[in-house]
Amino acid sequence: MxxxxxxxxxxxxxxxxxxxxxxxxxxxxxxxxxxxxxxxxxxxxxxxxxxxxxxxxxxxxxxxxxxxxxxxxxxxxxxxxxxxxxxxxxxxxxxxxxxxxxxxxxxxxxxxxxxxxxxxxLVAETKGTKARITCTRKTTPGLRIVEKQAVLHGGGFNHRFSLSDAILIKDNHIAAAGGVRAVLEASKARASHMMKVEIEVDTLDQLAVVLEVGGADVVLLDNMPPEMLKQAVALVDGRIVTEASGNINRNTVAAVAATGVDYISSGALTHSYxxxxxxxxx
Structure with a gap:
């Protein structure tokens, strides 16, 4: 290629x-x-x-x-x-x-x-699934642009390049803003129609709230074991993009890819290579 x-x-x-x-x-x-x-x-x-x-x-x-x-x-x-x-x-x-x-x-x-x-x-371990490997912002200061370019050269995909690329609501945002419902309502009220919204969840209960409230384009399924990921993918049922993250390495990535998630993000690609x-x- x-x-x-x-x-x-x-x-x-x-x-x-x-x-x-x-x-x-x-x-x-x-x-x-x-x-x-x-x-x-x-x-x-x-x-x-x-x-x-x-x-x-x-x-x-x-x-x-x-x-x-x-x-x-x-x-x-x-x-x-x-x-x-x-x-x-x-x-x-x-x-x-x-x-x-x-x-x-x-x-x-x-x-x-x-x-x-x-x-x-990592890409080789996902063969036969639809999962795409993507990087994170856990890059070497000053080298982000070339480390992310290298991810592409390895057959992966790029996540955000900076905080200004998209709205990515993490667990600390949820805690500080008052919960999943509160952050999603805020993003629906204030975000530009051109801006993608991703939200991180740790549990299936949080995921259910995300699907109920709406407003998210992508859901980040954080540190979920494969069986829970399968349940999450079934619950989403194609309505939004799914991304799995947490403890992704060559020993775990195949099982994560087999759950049917769309993307698998790994910080190790750029912080532990x-x-x-x-x-x-x-």
Whole structure:
């Protein structure tokens, strides 16, 4: 599957900030000290384990921001599976420029590939069901846009990008506002007709109130065991979208998907992923 790339102008401030953090006030003093200014090399980004690739666009941008004269050739597209030893990208040109951009490029590529690989593992466990895997806002500060892009590369879907995207009424909102009925009545009275409303419930009794009052487009079934999820899906009977969440991992996701829920959200995709080992070799 081909995934649309984000415009570089959206990613550039984030990548430029990472480069400035790494280069510091004096630049790459090791490279400036030991590498001849006219030295040129061809370097390769190589996968050191099997994975689902992500972050190639961002890694290429990091090298180009260091030196627009570098020639960057991507051999593995974001969303593509790779095997240990595969070359993902080649960078040709100034050796000093390649070395100065190396760490930032690898940081993004390794982390984003980690998210994509973790997402693909959960997606594989849902095969044969209608359930879609989606991420949450439990992202690394400053990296949300690329971590969520990596979820797409792994075959998942995106939840909200920010608090301003949709109304998502959680347990603390319900407690502070006076109950399920109160928050739903408030959202019906005040929310724009263009704004989706999702509400979290922990029990079937709460779900019954949601269905009675109306006004919700999606119901988040939080930390319900599979048998309760089946009952919840039956109670909803297709009237609103169902999303299961809580303790989602490779050991639990298949049973959750089998209950018939529409979406399964996992914060672990972006807060507990393992960075994939990708190296740059001259």
């Amino acid at each position: 081909t995934y649309p790339a984000l415009p570089d102008m959206i990613l550039e401030p984030m990548v430029r900030s990472a480069l400035m953090e790494d280069l510091g006030a004096n630049g790459d003093i090791t490279t400036l000290t030991v590498i001849p200014a006219d030295a040129t090399y061809s370097a390769r980004l190589n996968a050191r384990e099997d994975a689902v690739v992500s972050g190639m666009q961002v890694a290429a941008l990091a090298f180009r921001l260091v030196d627009s004269a570098l020639r960057v050739t991507t051999h593995a597209a974001d969303g593509q599976r790779c095997s240990k030893g595969d070359t993902l990208m080649e960078i040709e040109g100034s050796a000093a420029s390649i070395l100065s951009g190396e760490r930032v490029a690898l940081n993004y590529a390794g982390r984003m590939t980690g998210v994509a690989t973790a997402t693909a593992a 393992r960075t994939i080992d990708i190296g740059l070799d001259f």
